[in-house]
Amino acid sequence: MIRGRILGEVWATRKAPGLNGRRLLLVAVEGEDRALVAIDTLDASEGEAVMVSVGSGARNVLAPGPDNREILCDAAVSLIVDGEG
Amino acid sequence: MIRGRILGEVWATRKAPGLNGRRLLLVAVEGEDRALVAIDTLDASEGEAVMVSVGSGARNVLAPGPDNREILCDAAVSLIVDGEG
Amino acid sequence: MIRGRILGEVWATRKAPGLNGRRLLLVAVEGEDRALVAIDTLDASEGEAVMVSVGSGARNVLAPGPDNREILCDAAVSLIVDGEG
Amino acid sequence: MIRGRILGEVWATRKAPGLNGRRLLLVAVEGEDRALVAIDTLDASEGEAVMVSVGSGARNVLAPGPDNREILCDAAVSLIVDGEG
Amino acid sequence: MIRGRILGEVWATRKAPGLNGRRLLLVAVEGEDRALVAIDTLDASEGEAVMVSVGSGARNVLAPGPDNREILCDAAVSLIVDGEG
Incomplete structure (x- = not known):
């Protein structure tokens, strides 16, 4: 999972049908520009610190597989950090 | 999804058959060179700000899965940004 | 596999159900910030040096495939280094 | 797809059987070292400017799926650029 | 495939069962730190220059697919370079 911090939301009217109804968040990637x-x-x-899952992990956040290959999702917030250490 | 901005189109006559008829856009990746x-x-x-989906997400932009594995697509524009914040 | 070093644990109450019961470790990636x-x-x-597997390799650390596609895991510690050279 | 420029060919006698008979090209990645x-x-x-497809897209350059999972290919030249703009 | 150079071997007793009996090599990635x-x-x-395959390509080095999804392997040496140019 990728560490990041929520910057805000993304709005769009022109998008792939598979993204309809999804909440899309802009996430700053820790340690990268x-x-x-x-x-x-x-x-x-x-402002919250989160973890983002990618690949099949991202689809499994939305709906556990194996029958989720039609889900348009290559990145999903999978965890909001309470603490690290 | 990757954030980017449309730089223009790419033309080619010599290409894999799976790319025939596709509109190919050159996208500058935000924060990278x-x-x-x-x-x-x-x-x-x-000039438009867009999001680009990758992996299975890219194929799901063109045709929702699971039966889309023959589609030659590792990156697809999935959203044109109206606003962020 | 990616080389890294264990920095500590990550705690969270708000997370995807697929992460319930999992031990989550923060790993510094060697050679990257x-x-x-x-x-x-x-x-x-x-403090231990480890290797992290990604993609299907990560799921195969938790449960060998092919029927593991429902596992929410895009990165897993697959090895703790005794020595290199 | 990744933008690149052809640097030359790679020769090898010791290689995985799945690479036998393949033409392998060294490609400089645009914008990266x-x-x-x-x-x-x-x-x-x-010297030619090309696009390189990765993941399932690379296998689909060699043989359109879904029955191409045995092809050893994680990157394939999918397009030779005529122009951009 | 990723270009690299062999630095040496990695030893470990604590590892995922799927790595038992595997020879693990540390590979310096060309052009990256x-x-x-x-x-x-x-x-x-x-000291040898090699190419490393990733994703399904890595599994296909060890055993050609499609029935190799249980193999724990996200990177495999697929070629030892004789020459380039």
Whole structure:
């Protein structure tokens, strides 16, 4: 999983049908000068530290496999951090 | 998903048959000194901010799975950004 | 596999159901200015040098495939280093 | 797809059987200080600008799926650029 | 495939069962300040230039698919370079 911090939401009207109804969050990637966009089902808020799952892991956040290959999701918020150490 | 901005189109006559008829866009990757090429089905224009899906997510932009494994697509424009914040 | 070193554990109450009961470790990636989070089944300790498997390899650490596609895991500690050279 | 430029060919006698008979090209990755090796079926020449497909996309360059999972190919030249803009 | 150079072997007693009996090599990645660990079946030696396959390509080095999804392998040495140019 990738460590990141929520920057905010992304809005769009023109998008692939598979993204309809999804909450899309902009996530700053820790230690890198970039942000990614992940689907959120945990109701994460701006400023929160999160983990983002990718690949099959991302689809398994939305609906556990194996029959989830039709889900359009390459990154999903899978955890909101309470603490590390 | 990867954040990027449309730089323009890519033309080619010599290509894998699986790319025939596809609109190919050059996308500058936000925060990195590189560009990638993504298949576009949303009619994105030069200068627009977009999100690019990868892996199975890219194939699911073109045709939702699970029976889309024959689609030659490792990156697809999945969203044109209206706003962030 | 990715080389890394264990920094500590990650705690969370809000997370995807697929992560319930998993031990999550923060791993500093060798040679890069970032850390990732991996599922641990080997009881790795803080400071230990480890290898992290990704993709299908990560799921195969938790339960060998092919019927493991429902496992939410994109990174898993697969080895604790005794020596290199 | 990854943008690159052909640097030349790679020769080897000791290799995995799945690479026998493949033309292997060394490709400089645009915007990065590295090169990758891709399988070529388009007869690309040194100095040409190309796109390289990865993952399932790479296998689909060699033989469209879904029954191509036995093909040893994680990167394939999928397009030789005529123009961009 | 990723270009690299063999740095040496990795030893471990605590590891995932799927790695038992595997020869694990530490490989310096060309052009990057990092090393990865790959499974070796070609008997590569320290100092040799190699190519490393990833994803399904890595599993296909060990045993051609499609029935190899239970193999714990996300990177494998697929070629030892004789020459480039």
